[in-house]
Amino acid sequence: xxxxxxxxxxxxxxxxxxxxxxxxxxxxxxxxxxxxxxxxxxxxxxxxxxxxxxxxxxxxxxxxxxxxxxxxxxxxxxxxxxxxxxxxxxxxxxxxxxxxxxxxxxxxxxxxxxxxxxxxxxxxxxxxxxxxxxxxxxxxxxxxxxxxxxxxxxxxxxxxxxxxxxxxxxxxxxxxxxxxxxxxxxxxxxxxxxxxxxxxxxxxxxxxxxxxxxxxxxxxxxxxxxxxxxxxxxxxxxxxxxxxxxxxxxxxxxxxxxxxxxxxxxxxxxxxxxxxxxxxxxxxxxxxxxxxxxxxxxxxxxxxxxxxxxxxxxxxxxxxxxxx
Amino acid sequence: xxxxxxxxxxxxxxxxxxxxxxxxxxxxxxxxxxxxxxxxxxxxxxxxxxxxxxxxxxxxxxxxxxxxxxxxxxxxxxxxxxxxxxxxxxxxxxxxxxxxxxxxxxxxxxxxxxxxxxxxxxxxxxxxxxxxxxxxxxxxxxxxxxxxxxxxxxxxxxxxxxxxxxxxxxxxxxxxxxxxxxxxxxxxxxxxxxxxxxxxxxxxxxxxxxxxxxxxxxxxxxxxxxxxxxxxxxxxxxxxxxxxxxxxxxxxxxxxxxx
Numbered sequence: 175x176x177x178x179x180x181x182x183x184x185x186x187x188x189x190x191x192x193x194x195x196x197x198x199x200x201x202x203x204x205x206x207x208x209x210x211x212x213x214x215x216x217x218x219x220x221x222x223x224x225x226x227x228x229x230x231x232x233x234x235x236x237x238x239x240x241x242x243x244x245x246x247x248x249x250x251x252x253x254x255x256x257x258x259x260x261x262x263x264x265x266x267x268x269x270x271x272x273x274x275x276x277x278x279x280x281x282x283x284x285x286x287x288x289x290x291x292x293x294x295x296x297x298x299x300x301x302x303x304x305x306x307x308x309x310x311x312x313x314x315x316x317x318x319x320x321x322x323x324x325x326x327x328x329x330x331x332x333x334x335x336x337x338x339x340x341x342x343x344x345x346x347x348x349x350x351x352x353x354x355x356x357x358x359x360x361x362x363x364x365x366x367x368x369x370x371x372x373x374x375x376x377x378x379x380x381x382x383x384x385x386x387x388x389x390x391x392x393x394x395x396x397x398x399x400x401x402x403x404x405x406x407x408x409x410x411x412x413x414x415x416x417x418x419x420x421x422x423x424x425x426x427x428x429x430x431x432x433x434x435x436x437x438x439x440x441x442x443x444x445x446x447x448x449x450x451x452x453x454x455x456x457x458x459x460x461x462x463x464x465x466x467x468x469x470x471x472x473x474x475x476x477x478x479x480x481x482x483x484x485x486x487x488x489x490x491x492x493x494x495x496x497x498x
Numbered sequence: 499x500x501x502x503x504x505x506x507x508x509x510x511x512x513x514x515x516x517x518x519x520x521x522x523x524x525x526x527x528x529x530x531x532x533x534x535x536x537x538x539x540x541x542x543x544x545x546x547x548x549x550x551x552x553x554x555x556x557x558x559x560x561x562x563x564x565x566x567x568x569x570x571x572x573x574x575x576x577x578x579x580x581x582x583x584x585x586x587x588x589x590x591x592x593x594x595x596x597x598x599x600x601x602x603x604x605x606x607x608x609x610x611x612x613x614x615x616x617x618x619x620x621x622x623x624x625x626x627x628x629x630x631x632x633x634x635x636x637x638x639x640x641x642x643x644x645x646x647x648x649x650x651x652x653x654x655x656x657x658x659x660x661x662x663x664x665x666x667x668x669x670x671x672x673x674x675x676x677x678x679x680x681x682x683x684x685x686x687x688x689x690x691x692x693x694x695x696x697x698x699x700x701x702x703x704x705x706x707x708x709x710x711x712x713x714x715x716x717x718x719x720x721x722x723x724x725x726x727x728x729x730x731x732x733x734x735x736x737x738x739x740x741x742x743x744x745x746x747x748x749x750x751x752x753x754x755x756x757x
Contacts, residue, residue, distance in 0.1 A: 296548045328552040330559040357570055361559075364566040396571070399744040402751045409755070441745055448748050455755055 179228045179235075186235065194235040198244035201232055226252070233266055237273045245270055264291065265300030272308060281312060299329065306338070315342055326358075333362040337369070349380040367407035371414045374400030378421055391428050395443050397421045398452065405459075410474075412463055412481050416488065419456035423492075425449050457492065460485050505670045507644065517676055518645045521636065525683040528628050529691050539620050541613065549593035553724055556591035560731045568743040575740050586732035589725055598725050633680065637663075640676040648672045 179194055179201070186194070229248050236245040249263075249270050256263045268288060275281045288305040291298060302325055309318040322339045326332065340355035356373045360366065374397045381393025398421040404414035426449055464486050466474040546554075560582050567575055585591060589598050641663050652660070652671045661669060663677035674682075 297545060297551060328548050329555050330552075331555045331562065354574075357574060360569040361562045361566045364569050370569075396744075399747050402747040403744055406747060406751050406754065441742065444748050448752070451752055452748055455752065459755075 179231045180224055181227075182231050182235070186238065191235050191238045194232065195239040195241050195244070198232055198236055198241060198248070201228060202244065202247055221255075226255070230262075230266065233270075237269060242270075242274055245273070261298045261300045264298065265304045268301065268304045268308075272304075272311075278312070281308065284308065285312070296328075299325075299332075303335070303338075310342065315346055318342055319346070326355075330358070331362060333359050336362070340372075344376060349376050349383075352376050353380075365407055367404040367411055367414065370400050370404035370407065371411065371417055374398070374404065374414075374417050374421070378417065378424075381424075391425070391431050392443070394421050394424050394428070398425060398444070398449070399441070402452070409459075410463065412460070412467075412477055412485060415456045415459045415463065416481075416485055418452060419460060419488065419492075422449050422453035422456060426453060457489065461489055464489065505673075507647075507673070509644070513643060513645050517640050517643055518679065521640070521676065521680055522683055524632060525680070525687060526690060526694075528632065529687055530694065532624055532628065533691070533695050535624055536621065539617075539624070541617065544613070547593070553591050553593040556585075557724070557727055557731060560586065560728075560735060564731075564735055564738055567738060567740050570740075571742060571744070572740060575742075579735050579738075583732045583735050586728040586735075589728065591728065592724060629684070636677060636680050643676045644669070644673045645676050645679060646674050648674060 179197060182190070182194060229252055233245050233248045233252075236242070236248065249267055252263050252266065258264070268284060271284050271287075272281060275284060285305070285308050288301055288308065291301050292305060302321070306318050306321045306325065309315075309321060319339070319342050322335060322342065326335050326339060329335065336355045336358040340352045340359065343349075343352035343355060353373055353376050356369055356376065359369050360373070363369065377393055377397035377400060381390040381397060384390040384393060398418060401414050401418040401421055405411055405418060408414065426446070430443060430446065463474070463477065464482055467477040467482050468486075563578060563582060570578065589595055592598060644661075644664060648660075650672070654671055656671050659681075660671060660674045660678045662675060662681070664673075664675040
């Protein structure tokens with residue numbers, strides 16, 4: 175999988191980010207703006223929308239790898255092209271200032287700047303998001319949650335914001351709020367298998383904290399169904415199978431409650447045979463992914479090393495139990 | 499039987515250099531100029547205020563809930579439905595709650611509407627003024643010239659199209675007059691502009707007219723009352739039949755993977 179500056183993967187691994195940021199001199203050498211005076215420059219400039227996506231991604235990669243000087247140059251170009259007042263450029267400049275800030279005091283100053291910008295123009299979504307991200311990285315999650323709930327109230331179709339809110343809630347151990355936010359994400363992107371699996375994970379966690387009893391059994395069953403949906407949408411999704419295996423093992427170890435304490439509104443609990451079959455399916459599929467993914471077979475790349483190790487560890491634990 | 503007589507007219511080659519080429523070049527250049535002129539004239543779309551964004555996106559949220567309801571569990575869906583319906587009916591998301599229930603103001607008195615109309619006027623003027631000038635120029639200098647011969651035969655119906663300004667009954671249809679050439683270039687240069695300016699240009703009148711058919715169309719055009727939209731969306735939500743996608747997912751998955 176080759177990462178380009180035009181379309182980098184959402185999660186850059188450190189070596190890829192370094193490789194991308196090393197392309198900075200190349201991009202900076204070719205100027206998109208023409209040096210000719212105005213009417214002629216319109217005809218000779220070679221800029222396309224892609225030019226600026228490349229610049230933006232380059233800026234992010236440079237900030238990440240600590241190449242602040244190239245970042246500054248890229249940023250200056252964007253400011254020269256789009257002006258100071260463009261929301262997106264403002265957010266990128268904010269990111270740059272956050273990156274070069276020496277201590278907490280400097281970050282607080284950036285935060286103040288964000289707040290004045292938001293007061294001047296409350297519709298500036300990129301800056302609002304930077305504001306929330308900075309609040310979070312300053313270790314003030316409650317403030318971040320407050321700002322973010324205000325954001326999703328005024329812009330409830332923003333899947334990114336809802337997902338961030340879910341993450342913040344989950345970090346504060348407010349699991350039901352986190353699940354609610356993730357459901358909002360699903361309403362916007364109904365086929366996002368990772369969100370289905372994430373809801374499954376949160377349901378699983380909240381079922382664990384519920385302790386023993388019929389309620390937690392129901393929680394595990396719902397988590398299992400979420401994982402099922404996620405691997406139904408993507409049959410190579412390691413996290414989905416991992417969760418499916420965990421949830422089904424939990425269910426098999428628990429005593430199924432009697433039928434009558436399940437409310438009629440929700441789905442009936444799945445029969446034990448189905449759970450066993452699902453457990454087997456998840457085990458075999460995980461084993462296949464681990465085997466082929468570690469061998470780096472063609473078409474099986476792209477699994478993260480850490481996830482593969484965790485999956486192997488889960489399988490080994492399971493195998494050890496059987497031997498014993 | 500003799501062959502049909504082929505009409506031959508000896509044209510001065512200067513006709514080509516001094517009429518056909520100038521008309522074509524002028525038409526192309528006018529199109530290019532109009533494109534840049536329109537780009538200059540375009541006012542940036544007015545920024546929405548936060549309550550307006552909230553109003554619009556809240557409606558979209560209701561629509562999302564309606565179309566993708568099957569990802570939610572029944573209890574969660576019922577809770578959301580109850581909240582959205584009551585909020586819609588109370589008008590909680592309205593940008594301007596005070597004007598609820600009042601009739602819409604006259605669009606002529608609304609400055610935002612006036613701005614849109616001004617934009618349309620500008621577009622029309624940029625179209626009409628140069629065309630009037632060029633047509634006057636051609637009529638004054640080149641009227642009555644036969645400037646080229648098409649390399650293929652045509653039926654007599656094309657006579658009025660190809661020979662406007664030349665009042666000769668017996669002239670073969672293949673001869674094209676200068677005024678007709680002007681009309682042909684006026685309507686036929688769109689591909690040339692696409693080639694020079696890219697497909698999203700404002701050079702031709704065709705795209706101009708397309709843009710005017712529905713100015714400011716969208717979810718919440720200025721003519722629509724947001725309150726009415728919310729109420730109808732609330733009704734839509736009320737009648738929706740909910741089915742959870744997780745129902746029977748285990749069996750589906752097992753059947754799919756069993757192969």
